[in-house]
Amino acid sequence: MNCKNCKIELIPDSDYCNKCGARVIRNRLTFGNLFSHFSEEFLNYDNKLLQTFISLLTKPEAVIRSYISGTRKKYVNVISYYALAITIAGLQFYILQKFFPDALNMEAISTEATAASNTEVLNFVTEYQSIAMILNVPIYALMSIIVFIGEKKFRYNYTEHLVIYMYLLAQLSIIGFFIVIISAMCGLSFGQVSFISGPLLLIYIGYSLKRIFNLDWLNFIMRTLIFICVLIVFGIIASIIMFGVMYFNGDFEKMVEAQRKAIEAQKVLKDTIN
Structure with missing residues (x-):
């Protein structure tokens, strides 16, 4: 045989x-x-998927260091895990649009004048979320290289930083799926959940990097401050690129028009009241 x-x-x-x-x-x-x-494969406690998910929560350094060092049988391959996360992210927005359309309403975290424009931004992010997830990894890896310059104990190359963030961002996407769907069932919008969970997700990344690089608290605080500065710079660049793409494909004009109509409607309402 x-x-x-x-x-x-x-x-x-x-x-x-x-x-x-x-x-x-x-x-x-x-x-x-x-x-x-x-x-x-998927339901018993000893399967790779469940082991990977639990270990990335409790001891992320074990999963990531194992993969980087060549021990790759115990946990799910980083490419497979990230592909699963992209699939789950797409499923998340499909479920929201199909069963919880009100959860995509941005009015809860917006003023009357900005609600329409924020909704257009969310629609843009939803449409290109798979591409954004793919591009996030090399961007975060580059930021990480900058933040951890001079770290001698665990000096990883760029490809190894890619592995780190593929695992971490995939984990956040999977966790976010459950948080968003459960919150939608409870009547919370996607914007509200993002506003609340954002800091918690940053805490998870910080917690993971502290363990991966075995940082003491002083070094961790210093690296965190550097990361915040780098994140602001990259965030500005990313925003410029996003609005540039929106401008060329017409979404920016739709956003401006929606905001203009919202302001006009607000003025009419005030005039009517007066």
């Missing part, structure tokens, strides 16, 4: 291929063994 994946001849009675590690499948596919395989 040969391995169905790499075609090498198998040792008799072996359960896994001794070359590629694939599980040997002898039984014909049925609903029962399909469900059994699904349960084994």
Whole structure:
């Protein structure tokens, strides 16, 4: 009998291929063994996905250092984990648009004059969220290189910083999915949840980087201040690029027009009252 994946001849009675590690499948596919395989891969406590998710919460340095050092069997591959996060992010906005459209209303965190423009920005982010997630990783990795210049104990190259932020941003996306959907069920808008959870997500990144780079508190505070400064600079650049794209594809004009109509409606309402 040969391995169905790499075609090498198998040792008799072996359960896994001794070359590629694939599980040997002898039984014909049925609903029962399909469900059994699904349960084994995703529902039991020892599966890689659950182990990766829990470890990235409790000991993120173990997952990331293991992958960087070459130990890659225990946890989900970083590419697969990030691809899962992108899929979940797309599912999140689909669920909100389909079942909780009011959750995408930005009025709760906006003035009457800015609600329409904020909604247009949210629509833009929703439309390009997959591209934004992909671009976030190299940007955060570059910021991290700048922040951790001079860190000798754990000096990672740019590719290794990419791995760090792919894991961390994927984890935040998966956590955010549950927070946003549960909050939408409770009547909170996406804007309100983002406003509340934003600081908590930054705390998680800080907590993870402190453990990954094994920083003492003084060094951690110093790096945090540098990170905030770099984040502000990159945030300004990102905002300019985003509004530039919105300008060229017509979304910026829609945003300005929506804001103008909101201001005019507000003036009419005031005149009517007076």
